[in-house]
Amino acid sequence: MNLNDSSLFHSQCLIGGQWVDADNGQTDNIDNPATGEIIGTVPRAGTAETARAISAAEQALPEWRARPAKERAAALRRWHDLMLTHQEDLARLMTAEQGKPLAEARGEIGFAASFLEWFAEEARRLYGDVIPSPNPANRLLVIKQPVGVCAAITPWNFPSAMIARKAGPALAAGCTIVIKPAQQTPYSALAMADLAERAGIPAGVINVVTGDAPAIGKAITDSPVVRKLTFTGSTPVGKLLMSQSAQTMKKVSMELGGNAPFIVFEDADLDKAVEGLMVAKYRNAGQTCVCANRIFVQDSVHDAFAEKFAARVAALKVGPGHKDDTQVGPLIDQRAVDKVEKQLQDAQARGGRLVCGGERLEGNFMTPSVIARATPDMLCFREETFGPMAPLFRFSTEEEAIRLANDTEFGLAAYFYTRDLGRTWRVSEALEYGMVGINNGHVSTCEAPFGGIKDSGLGREGSKYGIDDYVETKYLCMTVD
Numbered sequence: 001m002n003l004n005d006s007s008l009f010h011s012q013c014l015i016g017g018q019w020v021d022a023d024n025g026q027t028d029n030i031d032n033p034a035t036g037e038i039i040g041t042v043p044r045a046g047t048a049e050t051a052r053a054i055s056a057a058e059q060a061l062p063e064w065r066a067r068p069a070k071e072r073a074a075a076l077r078r079w080h081d082l083m084l085t086h087q088e089d090l091a092r093l094m095t096a097e098q099g100k101p102l103a104e105a106r107g108e109i110g111f112a113a114s115f116l117e118w119f120a121e122e123a124r125r126l127y128g129d130v131i132p133s134p135n136p137a138n139r140l141l142v143i144k145q146p147v148g149v150c151a152a153i154t155p156w157n158f159p160s161a162m163i164a165r166k167a168g169p170a171l172a173a174g175c176t177i178v179i180k181p182a183q184q185t186p187y188s189a190l191a192m193a194d195l196a197e198r199a200g201i202p203a204g205v206i207n208v209v210t211g212d213a214p215a216i217g218k219a220i221t222d223s224p225v226v227r228k229l230t231f232t233g234s235t236p237v238g239k240l241l242m243s244q245s246a247q248t249m250k251k252v253s254m255e256l257g258g259n260a261p262f263i264v265f266e267d268a269d270l271d272k273a274v275e276g277l278m279v280a281k282y283r284n285a286g287q288t289c290v291c292a293n294r295i296f297v298q299d300s301v302h303d304a305f306a307e308k309f310a311a312r313v314a315a316l317k318v319g320p321g322h323k324d325d326t327q328v329g330p331l332i333d334q335r336a337v338d339k340v341e342k343q344l345q346d347a348q349a350r351g352g353r354l355v356c357g358g359e360r361l362e363g364n365f366m367t368p369s370v371i372a373r374a375t376p377d378m379l380c381f382r383e384e385t386f387g388p389m390a391p392l393f394r395f396s397t398e399e400e401a402i403r404l405a406n407d408t409e410f411g412l413a414a415y416f417y418t419r420d421l422g423r424t425w426r427v428s429e430a431l432e433y434g435m436v437g438i439n440n441g442h443v444s445t446c447e448a449p450f451g452g453i454k455d456s457g458l459g460r461e462g463s464k465y466g467i468d469d470y471v472e473t474k475y476l477c478m479t480v481d
């Protein structure tokens with residue numbers, strides 16, 4: 001791969017400051033989803049290597065936890081700076097293993113780094129409390145302490161940002177961490193860990209183990225040393241890891257699947273709604289958990305909206321991520337393409353009309369599609385598509401839109417467009433979702449709390465709330481006379 005600093009490309013795990021292979025020497029191939037070309041290998045590590053990574057994190061904990069927050073903050077800040085210094089290399093690495101257009105990959109590196117900066121700032125504001133006591137002899141205090149060794153299991157759709165959003169608050173709070181990146185995208189994680197070392201973050205504070213996901217996951221959940229598991233990925237795997245974590249009563253946070261409604265009311269600015277939907281639907285080729293999944297458009301503006309939207313979708317440029325004009329890259333693998341294709345076929349079999357796109361191209365590419373006359377009996381109503389397909393559903397009243405939007409077990413992000421103030425509040429309060437975009441198709445930012453309800457998960461990442469998951473609240477009751 002063509003990198004300015006080729007030493008950022010690592011094919012080994014990082015455990016206790018050592019770059020190491022799997023004990024048995026086995027490896028997994030990592031491919032480029034745009035070409036199928038093998039770009040390298042990483043160790044196929046499992047239980048034993050994970051146990052060593054957990055021990056390394058445990059050994060590094062006392063010294064890291066004892067550092068003044070200001071020093072931990074300075075190290076995080078240096079890590080942030082190094083990510084930006086190496087933004088271009090990190091972006092190229094990401095596009096090669098993940099497929100997203102380079103412009104989006106550069107954007108993700110900036111987004112990832114923003115969490116390191118944010119939590120460097122938050123590290124110094126881990127305030128406790130002094131509580132007025134009902135007994136004059138007592139003083140009641142609350143202090144916040146790091147939970148200890150944490151583990152993060154992360155997905156392939158945001159290979160860097162999901163790590164920064166977890167390692168940032170963990171390190172800020174004084175925790176150490178073992179990271180298991182997605183099988184498809186280990187190189188972004190390993191390059192980040194290299195930069196953390198260069199930033200002066202001590203050996204063992206960050207460890208990265210690649211390989212056998214169920215074995216690594218089990219070693220993490222079974223370990224009483226790991227006090228917290230933070231996971232981003234699919235709902236079934238999240239539920240499995242949560243149940244496995246019950247045995248050791250870990251703190252867990254779960255960022256799981258979504259099934260985002262995108263509602264266009266008749267009083268909306270249609271051009272802005274189209275603009276917002278393009279971002280909410282087609283970013284990362286539709287492979288984000290906050291992607292608009294079901295688009296509800298009110299009767300009187302439905303056809304005008306559909307026409308404007310389909311014209312924009314048909315004009316999207318599909319291609320490999322490294323090409324400058326690409327707007328929609330490949331999907332991550334054939335399984336992802338199969339899923340979208342199945343939803344497209346199901347929708348058409350149930351009376352949906354394919355307005356544009358839907359073509360399966362060579363490799364993992366697919367042309368972005370729009371389906372009109374979508375109905376709630378279709379797979380695309382119930383399941384997260386995770387691909388570039390946009391089903392349009394008609395509705396007539398506000399109540400109906402809210403009912404349809406909430407008719408899912410998921411509750412991550414929702415979006416709606418309106419210019420009516422009363423409706424803005426009514427709908428915001430009625431939507432059973434953790435995040436709501438109002439006249440806005442892109443809500444994620446390090447300053448705001450990201451997370452879902454219902455089957456979309458537990459906990460919030462980013463923002464002033466994001467560090468809560470990495471600290472324990474300890475109450476001190478002191479008698480002073």
Ligand code: ADP
Nearest residue numbers: 153154155181182183213214217232233234237
């Ligand atoms: P996706 O289907 O989008 O890949 P997953 O939930 O399968 O989503 O993957 C998210 C992360 O969970 C990845 O790092 C993956 O390797 C990991 N993972 C998958 N299955 C397990 C498991 N049984 N135990 C632990 N981690 C797992």
